[in-house]
Amino acid sequence: MMDYQVRKNKLLFDFATRKIYATDDAELRIVEFLDVRAGNSVSGKGRLNNKLSAQLMNYLGSFQIPTDFIKIISDNEVLVKGADKIPLDCHILNVATKQLNEKFGIPKEKELENPIIEYFTDDKFGNRVLINETHVAALEIVKIDEVRFIKHLILKANVLLKSFFARRDFKLVEFTLTFGKYKNHIIIQDDLSVDAIHIWDLRTDIHFQSEFFAENHSDIAVLLGELQQRILGD
Numbered sequence: 698m699m700d701y702q703v704r705k706n707k708l709l710f711d712f713a714t715r716k717i718y719a720t721d722d723a724e725l726r727i728v729e730f731l732d733v734r735a736g737n738s739v740s741g742k743g744r745l746n747n748k749l750s751a752q753l754m755n756y757l758g759s760f761q762i763p764t765d766f767i768k769i770i771s772d773n774e775v776l777v778k779g780a781d782k783i784p785l786d787c788h789i790l791n792v793a794t795k796q797l798n799e800k801f802g803i804p805k806e807k808e809l810e811n812p813i814i815e816y817f818t819d820d821k822f823g824n825r826v827l828i829n830e831t832h833v834a835a836l837e838i839v840k841i842d843e844v845r846f847i848k849h850l851i852l853k854a855n856v857l858l859k860s861f862f863a864r865r866d867f868k869l870v871e872f873t874l875t876f877g878k879y880k881n882h883i884i885i886q887d888d889l890s891v892d893a894i895h896i897w898d899l900r901t902d903i904h905f906q907s908e909f910f911a912e913n914h915s916d917i918a919v920l921l922g923e924l925q926q927r928i929l930g931d
Contacts, residue, residue, distance in 0.1 A: 701767060701776055703720040703722050705720060706718060706721060707719050713733065714730065714746070714892045715729060715730050715731055715746070715890075716731065717729075720776075723779065724779050725767070725776060725779055726776075726777050726778075726779045727770065727775070727776055728774065728777055729743075729774050730742075730744070730746040730773045730775075730890065731773070732744075739917055739921070741921050741922065741925075742891075742921060743772070744772045745891065745925050745929075746773075746891060746892065747772065747773045747774065748769070748925070748929055749890055749925075749928060749929065750766075750775070750888040750889045750890045751766060751768075752928075752929060753861070753889040754889060756861060757854055757858075757885065760853070760857055762850055762857070763882060763884040763885065765778040765879065765885065778879045778884065778886075779879070780877025780884055780886045782877045782886065783838060783877055784818050785839070786818070786825075786874075787814060787815070787816055787817075787873065787874045788817065788872075789855055789874065790813040790815070791859060791868070791869055792806055792807065792868060792870040792871070793807040793809060794870065794871060794895075797813075806897075808868075812852070812855055814852075816828050816829065816830065816832070818832075818833075830844050839883075847876055850874075850883070850885065854874065854885070855869075858894075862928075865927055865928055866927075867897060867898055867927075867928075868896065869895075869896055870895040870904065872889070872894040873893050873894075875887045891905055891907075894906075895907075
C-alpha cells in the first residue's frame with residue numbers, strides 16, 4: 698500500500714457526528730468522527746464509528762466494490778479519497794420499519810423478500826425529496842448507465858453487509874449509501890458508521906440506529922463497548 702503522508706488543512710464540512718477536512722494533497726481528505734450523541738459527549742463513539750466504517754469499507758473493497766477508504770490514521774480519523782459527491786442519498790431497507798408499517802401495512806420487523814431502494818435528492822428549495830431512477834437520469838444527476846451501475850453496487854453491497862452482520866447475530870435492517878466520482882469513477886463515499894446503518898441485535902433485541910443513540914441511555918458507554926466487541930472483536 699502507498700505510504701500517504703498528509704497534513705490536515707481547512708475544514709470543508711461540519712456535520713453533527715463527523716467533520717471533513719481538506720489536506721495538503723488536493724486528492725485526499727481526512728474524516729474525523731466525533732464523540733457526540735444528540736449534542737452530548739459520548740466517550741468512544743468516534744473511535745467505534747471510525748473503526749466500524751473502515752472495516753466495512755475495506756470489506757466491501759475486498760469484493761471489488763470501489764470505496765473512498767484509504768486507511769485509518771488515528772483513533773477517530775480516517776484518510777479518504779477526495780471524491781466529488783453525487784447529490785443522491787440511497788436508502789436501502791431489508792426489514793419493514795415503523796414507517797413502512799404505517800404507510801403500507803407491512804408487519805413491522807418482517808424481513809422483506811426483496812430489498813427496497815429509495816433515492817433522495819434536494820429540490821430547488823433545499824427539501825429532501827424521494828425520486829426514482831428515471832428522475833436521477835432526467836435531472837442529470839448521473840447518466841442512465843451510471844444509475845444502473847450504482848444500483849448494481851447497492852445490491853452487491855447489501856448482500857455482503859447482510860452476511861457480515863448475520864455472522865455476528867445482527868440483522869441489517871436499513872442503511873444509507875452515498876456515492877461520489879473520483880477520477881471519473883463512481884465510488885461509495887462518506888461512512889458506514891452506527892449513524893448510517895440500522896442493525897437489530899438478535900441476542901438482545903436492541904435496535905442500534907441513529908434514533909437509539911439520540912436517546913438518553915445511562916449505560917451507553919457499556920453498550921458501545923459491547924457493540925465494538927461483537928462487531929470488531931476488540
